[in-house]
Amino acid sequence: MKFYEVQSHVALTDHFVASAAVQISADTWADLSEEEQGWVMQAVEAGGEKNDTLTRQAEEDLLATFEERGMTVTRPDLEPFRAAMQPYYDTLEEEFGEGAIAEVRGE
Known part of the structure; x- marks a missing residue:
């Protein structure tokens, strides 16, 4: 997405967060032991933390690219x-x- 080709400014409003949901059916969840449910929850939490870290870094990199290309980044x-x-x-x-x-x- 080459926003810098069509606009000169971007405002960081934090009004949107791209996210992904981990879903499992109630029947499948009920078939798991408490230990297995714990493993799933640990994996979801670890994956969420990793995803958050990668998303924040990607945003920082993108903003740096925007600024390098001459865009004005504002933080209202x-x-x-x-x-x-x-x-x-x-x-x-x-x-x-x-x-x-x-x-x-x-x-």
Whole structure:
């Protein structure tokens, strides 16, 4: 994606995170022993940490490329956006549990 060919600026708003979900059917999960379920959870956590590390590095590398190509990278104050989203965040926390938003933000 050669964004630098068609735009001069990019703003880091943190409004999107590319993610992948690990899925397993309820029947398959139920067929696993507690020990096997533990192994799966350990693997998912380790894979998630590795993925996060690789994603952050890839983003840093991409931003460096953008800047090398002359793009202006801005980092706007996100607090006004978060304040405007608070009613929706409250709804999500009702659905997914208290602290869900902080967890997604990595706080």
